[in-house]
Amino acid sequence: MSNDKNLIVEGKLSDNERLKKESNLLRGTITQDLADDVTGGFTADNFQLIRFHGMYQQDDRDIRAERAKQKLEPLHNVMLRARLPGGMITPKQWLEIDKFAQDYSIYGSIRLTTRQTFQFHGVLKPHIKSMHQTLNATGIDSIATAGDVNRNVLCTSNPIESEVHQQAWQWAAKISEHLLPKTNAYAEIWLNGEKVDSTQEDEPILGKNYLPRKFKTTVVIPPHNDVDVHANDLNFVAIAQDDQLIGFNVLVGGGLAMTHGDKSTFPRKADDFGFIPLDKTLDVAAAVVTTQRDWGNRVNRKNAKTKYTLERVGVETFKAEVEKRAGLTFAPSKPYEFTSRGDRFGWVEGIDGKHHLTLFIENGRILDYENKPLKTGCREIAKVHQGDFRLTANQNLIVAGVPTEQKQVIEDLAVKYGLKREDVSKQREDSMACVSLPTCPLAMAEAERYLPDAVSEIEAMLNKHDVGDESIIYRITGCPNGCGRAMLAEIGLVGKGPNKYNLHLGGNREGTRIPRMYKENISDVEIMAIIDELIEKWAKQRQPKEAFGDFVIRAGIVKPVIDSARDFYE
Numbered sequence: 001m002s003n004d005k006n007l008i009v010e011g012k013l014s015d016n017e018r019l020k021k022e023s024n025l026l027r028g029t030i031t032q033d034l035a036d037d038v039t040g041g042f043t044a045d046n047f048q049l050i051r052f053h054g055m056y057q058q059d060d061r062d063i064r065a066e067r068a069k070q071k072l073e074p075l076h077n078v079m080l081r082a083r084l085p086g087g088m089i090t091p092k093q094w095l096e097i098d099k100f101a102q103d104y105s106i107y108g109s110i111r112l113t114t115r116q117t118f119q120f121h122g123v124l125k126p127h128i129k130s131m132h133q134t135l136n137a138t139g140i141d142s143i144a145t146a147g148d149v150n151r152n153v154l155c156t157s158n159p160i161e162s163e164v165h166q167q168a169w170q171w172a173a174k175i176s177e178h179l180l181p182k183t184n185a186y187a188e189i190w191l192n193g194e195k196v197d198s199t200q201e202d203e204p205i206l207g208k209n210y211l212p213r214k215f216k217t218t219v220v221i222p223p224h225n226d227v228d229v230h231a232n233d234l235n236f237v238a239i240a241q242d243d244q245l246i247g248f249n250v251l252v253g254g255g256l257a258m259t260h261g262d263k264s265t266f267p268r269k270a271d272d273f274g275f276i277p278l279d280k281t282l283d284v285a286a287a288v289v290t291t292q293r294d295w296g297n298r299v300n301r302k303n304a305k306t307k308y309t310l311e312r313v314g315v316e317t318f319k320a321e322v323e324k325r326a327g328l329t330f331a332p333s334k335p336y337e338f339t340s341r342g343d344r345f346g347w348v349e350g351i352d353g354k355h356h357l358t359l360f361i362e363n364g365r366i367l368d369y370e371n372k373p374l375k376t377g378c379r380e381i382a383k384v385h386q387g388d389f390r391l392t393a394n395q396n397l398i399v400a401g402v403p404t405e406q407k408q409v410i411e412d413l414a415v416k417y418g419l420k421r422e423d424v425s426k427q428r429e430d431s432m433a434c435v436s437l438p439t440c441p442l443a444m445a446e447a448e449r450y451l452p453d454a455v456s457e458i459e460a461m462l463n464k465h466d467v468g469d470e471s472i473i474y475r476i477t478g479c480p481n482g483c484g485r486a487m488l489a490e491i492g493l494v495g496k497g498p499n500k501y502n503l504h505l506g507g508n509r510e511g512t513r514i515p516r517m518y519k520e521n522i523s524d525v526e527i528m529a530i531i532d533e534l535i536e537k538w539a540k541q542r543q544p545k546e547a548f549g550d551f552v553i554r555a556g557i558v559k560p561v562i563d564s565a566r567d568f569y570e
């Protein structure tokens with residue numbers, strides 16, 4: 001690195017840079033691959049390029065070895081991730097996605113994600129185009145939900161302060177649109193759109209080589225931090241006065257992923273840049289994205305996210321560049337506080353007199369289970385519901401905007417189909433896992449399939465130690481990429497190998513402290529023994545209302561992570 005202030009990393013560019021550059025603005029040869037029915041997969045660069053269109057090629061890892069034995073190629077299929085800014089979806093749209101999942105996906109499920117959208121897993125090549133066309137016909141797309149672009153923009157699912165929510169949600173949608181790729185590739189390939197000469201196209205914000213790495217944005221309404229701002233590159237913290245949005249505090253450079261054994265990678269909290277008025281929102285969004293576009297590391301993808309750019313060039317240098325590009329000076333941040341992250345389950349009444357029902361969906365997996373036909377239940381609700389649905393960043397579902405006269409109808413359906421249950425503990429509601437096996441190619445250990453039993457064990461421990469009415473933010477991710485956001489949990493498990501996890505402790509309930517590694521590479525049995533002992537200590541020695549994550553710090557069981565770039569591996 002020889003340039004001033006290390007603004008640009010010099011060296012051989014990563015291969016992803018070549019493929020983006022040669023992709024003809026994300027077209028590649030996807031159309032040819034689609035027509036090739038000899039393989040169920042996508043070849044060479046297209047394997048990566050379909051991500052920019054919201055799809056990942058996968059195969060079921062449970063049956064991979066068996067198919068190899070039979071000399072069959074893996075059962076290639078795609079996972080699709082939709083773009084739903086702020087997680088908003090109408091009942092009509094729900095009915096369409098339900099039908100598609102039922103008729104054309106291997107697993108039949110609708111999987112709600114930690115970023116307020118849904119995924120179809122297991123769509124075979126012959127159905128991919130019709131999937132996009134079905135979605136498009138209902139007003140949904142999957143543009144830029146993966147790849148080196150700005151992803152689905154999150155927004156607090158807060159149906160109570162509905163006026164501010166409505167305004168914040170509109171900003172989430174506007175930011176999402178503003179930062180989308182402008183290439184016509186998606187329409188041409190999937191929707192039979194008219195062909196456009198790509199040399200005549202421009203990508204004024206993302207650039208023709210797109211971003212160095214994925215980029216994530218939220219709009220958050222304090223005091224709820226349900227979107228987990230510190231997992232995101234760019235956050236707009238809503239500041240309201242007299243129930244009207246007046247502007248945002250801007251936080252930049254959060255992110256949770258790391259690589260086992262590589263200390264140049266680490267989770268990092270976002271930095272506070274200051275306050276901006278509403279009319280500067282899109283300019284600031286573009287300025288942060290273009291600064292990261294120009295300064296982000298295009299040599300080493302492991303150090304390419306905004307969080308590493310800030311560490312390399314310095315927060316003040318990055319911020320000054322954003323000010324220059326956006327044509328403003330950040331004002332000091334307005335005061336705000338995060339006090340919670342979880343969703344508010346059950347019914348709440350909004351200021352508009354409408355009712356909102358938050359349903360707990362374990363692992364976000366909507367499927368018809370024995371005794372719990374969740375998918376049918378959602379379908380039946382969608383058939384009569386007059387408001388909309390909101391997907392939460394905790395993989396749950398809100399039936400929003402229910403008029404008083406319809407409340408009982410929705411309630412009865414939710415109870416009938418096992419969507420609203422009395423037997424879900426607070427602990428279960430506060431627990432989360434990423435997808436992991438069998439579909440995730442990067443999974444090292446179970447997460448989604450392990451979570452239900454893992455939570456039952458914690459519930460039993462809480463009861464045993466007489467703190468059964470308490471809960472702990474407990475999250476499991478199948479590898480250090482952190483999709484289940486374990487790096488913002490009070491207890492976080494990070495997959496290391498089959499039935500082996502690193503155990504992290506000491507995050508807080510508000511999601512503003514990164515948990516530190518307490519034990520490395522241990523089994524579920526060892527983990528449960530440790531947690532049992534710690535819960536006992538907490539139950540006996542805690543101060544009034546002291547949360548588990550705060551207790552383990554105060555009791556000196558782990559040292560708090562304060563400045564993760566420097567002290568995470570201490």
Ligand code: SRM
Nearest residue numbers: 113114115117231255256257433434435439440481482483
């Ligand atoms: Fe993620 C990759 C699932 C939220 C960090 N993530 C993946 C892939 C696509 C695996 C792959 O690259 O082939 C996983 C697909 C599994 C499957 O079968 O569905 C996957 N990520 C998920 C979801 C579905 C987890 C869930 O259980 O809900 C979430 C979808 C979000 C969405 O709708 O857009 C999901 N991923 C996250 C989050 C949490 C968040 O954003 O709030 C993170 C950590 C925050 C962050 O980005 O720092 C996250 N996912 C990653 C990474 C590491 C990125 C990095 O900085 O290095 C990867 C791997 C990569 O990009 O190389 C990854």
Ligand code: SF4
Nearest residue numbers: 434440443478479483
């Ligand atoms: Fe897959 Fe790892 Fe993300 Fe889990 S954390 S979904 S195992 S990439």
